[in-house]
Each structure stands twice: as structure tokens, then as C-alpha cells.
Amino acid sequence: MRVNERLKILFLCTGNSCRSQMAEGWAQHLKGDIIEAYSAGIEKHGVNPNAVKVMAEAGVDISRQKSKYVDELKGIEFNYVVTVCDSAHESCPLFPGKTKVVHVGFDDPPRLARKAKTEEEALEHYRRVRDEIRKYVETLPQSLEGKT
Secondary structure: OOOOOOEEEEEEEOOOOOHHHHHHHHHHHHHOOOEEEEEEEOOOOOOOHHHHHHHHHOOOOOOOOOOOEHHHHOOOOOOEEEEOOHHHHHOOOOOOOOOEEEEOOOOOHHHHHOOOOOHHHHHHHHHHHHHHHHHHHHOOOHHHOOOO
16 A cells, blocks of 8 residues: 555445445544545445434434445455445455455344334444444554454
């Protein structure tokens, strides 16, 4: 990497609707000076409105982000691909060059929220995962060094 060049990190999840979107938002918000963050999925589900809501509560606007397939980012040489769900990790496409793939799994808020009796109870799952993702992003890029 060249001096003053930001690390290109792709956060990959199955539907690119929640966890990867939150990770991209946190990385842009907290580490935008050193990380060029992207998110994509192996499927495309649209950005989850509850993810948008809980990120806004934390002061991060992801409402303008778009759900996209990983193929839509062809041509970008990522330094790292961080899979944030088990399904994406298991189905992760091959990336050319020196791209390193790292798995850091987080619970799936929509799946957990299905059994919630109220919207507030559902949002608690999103908030917990949002905060876990923030803690992880705060460790970047140091936590990636030496990982493959």
C-alpha cells in the first residue's frame, strides 16, 4: 500500500441488508480517514429499515446506502474482505490478487427479532449487534494484521 492510501475493506454478508450495512456505516463514520469501506452480499435484500433506525440512534446515517451484489464491485482491489455472517463466509466468492478474507461473525438481528412481541423488543437485537459491530470496527485495521 502507498503512503496515505486508505485500506479498502469489503464487509460481506448474505443479503447485504443489515450487518454488512452497519459495518460499512461504522467504518465510514469511525475510520473514514484510514478505511475506504464497502458492503455487498451474495444476495440482495435491500437495506433493513430497523438497521437504519438503530444506526441513526447512534448518530450514523446509513439511509442512503444501497444493497448490492458483490459482483457490482468488480474492479475494486480490496485489501480485506470481512465476512460478517456464517453463510457469506461459507459461500464467499474468490477474490483476485492479495485480498485477504477474514471471518468475524455476528448474530442475525432479523432472525432474532422474529420472536419479539413488540417493536422495542425487536430493536434490542439490532442495537446489541450494532454495538458489537462498532466495537469490532474500532479495532480496525490493527485486528486484521496477520489474518488470512
